[in-house]
Amino acid sequence: MKNIFYTLLVGILFCVSCSNASQPNDPIPEHETFKIQSKQVGEERTINVWTPENYKTGNDSLPVMYMADGGIKEDFPHIANTLAKLIKENKIKPLILVGIENTQRRRDLTGYTEVEKDKEIAPVVGGSEKFRAFIKDELFSEIDKRYRTMTEKSIIGESASGLFVMETFFLIPEMFDSYIAFDPSLWWNNHYLVRTAKEHLAKFPTPKKRLWFAGSDATDVSPYTKQLADIFKTETVPNLMWKYSDEPKEKHTTIFRATKEKAIIWTLNKIE
Numbered sequence: 001m002k003n004i005f006y007t008l009l010v011g012i013l014f015c016v017s018c019s020n021a022s023q024p025n026d027p028i029p030e031h032e033t034f035k036i037q038s039k040q041v042g043e044e045r046t047i048n049v050w051t052p053e054n055y056k057t058g059n060d061s062l063p064v065m066y067m068a069d070g071g072i073k074e075d076f077p078h079i080a081n082t083l084a085k086l087i088k089e090n091k092i093k094p095l096i097l098v099g100i101e102n103t104q105r106r107r108d109l110t111g112y113t114e115v116e117k118d119k120e121i122a123p124v125v126g127g128s129e130k131f132r133a134f135i136k137d138e139l140f141s142e143i144d145k146r147y148r149t150m151t152e153k154s155i156i157g158e159s160a161s162g163l164f165v166m167e168t169f170f171l172i173p174e175m176f177d178s179y180i181a182f183d184p185s186l187w188w189n190n191h192y193l194v195r196t197a198k199e200h201l202a203k204f205p206t207p208k209k210r211l212w213f214a215g216s217d218a219t220d221v222s223p224y225t226k227q228l229a230d231i232f233k234t235e236t237v238p239n240l241m242w243k244y245s246d247e248p249k250e251k252h253t254t255i256f257r258a259t260k261e262k263a264i265i266w267t268l269n270k271i272e
Contacts (some may be wrong), residue, residue: 026077029172033072036142037107040134041108041127047103048072049147050080052087052094063152063268064097064137064143066176068109068161070099075256079156082260091261092268095154098143100135107131111161111167113189128164136175154178154267158256160185166193166213170200173209178267181213182256186224194224195230204237212267214245216255222248 032049038045039269048070055062065083069075076099086092102108106122108131119125143149153176157165162184167180170193186194229244243266250258 002094004040013164024148026081028072028077029080031076031080034146037136038134039136040130040138041103041229041250043101046071047142048076048099048101049143050099052084052095052096055094055096055148055150056238059082059148061148061150063093063150063154064098064147065095065154065156066100066139067156068099068100068164069102069105069157071101073127073159074099074102076085076101078257079260082264086261086264089255091265095268096143096147096149098139100139106160108166109157110188111163111192113192115190128167129162132168132172132175136172140193152177154180157184158182159252162213163188163193167204169209169211170197174205174207177208178210179212180263180267181211182259182263183216183218183221183252184213184225185221186228191224191227194228194231198230198235201231201235201237202241204240206239208239208241209244210267211240212245213242214247214259214263216250216252217248221252222246 029050031048033046033048035046036211037045063261066076067075067079080097083092083095087094103126104124105126107127110125111128112126113119136168155165155176157180159182161182163186165179165181166184168175191239214223215222225244226246232244234243245259245263247259249257
């Protein structure tokens, strides 16, 4: 049974990495693209940047939202169009979206694992530390150089990308101000992030942080998102505002689009 379970997990993560083929074709918004040679991950990376209407004619500096799965054939158009809609409706303030196009998705978005079956999802896994260093030490400064930015930063992701969001939240919470994760793959490494959540929360930094995360009906995800929500309820972290959205009517493939707007609105508008 255990082998069957892990085989299903591998299949789910593989399908998610290729899921854009079955998703709606989102209009590609006006955007800029540049490449950056990363020493941290040892390769050239493609970066897509969307700026809101009137950015080019204005002088305001804006917050920045970062996302993996940020290629034009990935979730970048989807999220950029959503942000444009919410800004136009005055539901959120203007911000800049930075999408990081994938090269080896399952390498970059997974951390270390002791579980041998986890390692079967790709030739190389466990590269999240280097990928995070690329964002923190190389990409942040490049974006600040090219665009008018505020210090306020957020990150958004789903599935394996959601795992990366949650791992960053627990391991280096000071990296972003706000975190949004849809159906994060918390089963990774024998649900390490859930098992060590209390330990990390006990050392949480002083600056205020916000976390929004959601769980679908996926049997490999929902038990751990619910368990994590229960842990947050019992731990006192005064400088953390968090919200868990339990979505049993949504599937792993639908939860991102079904809950994106309320996630972004709650997080960026700092709703209590």
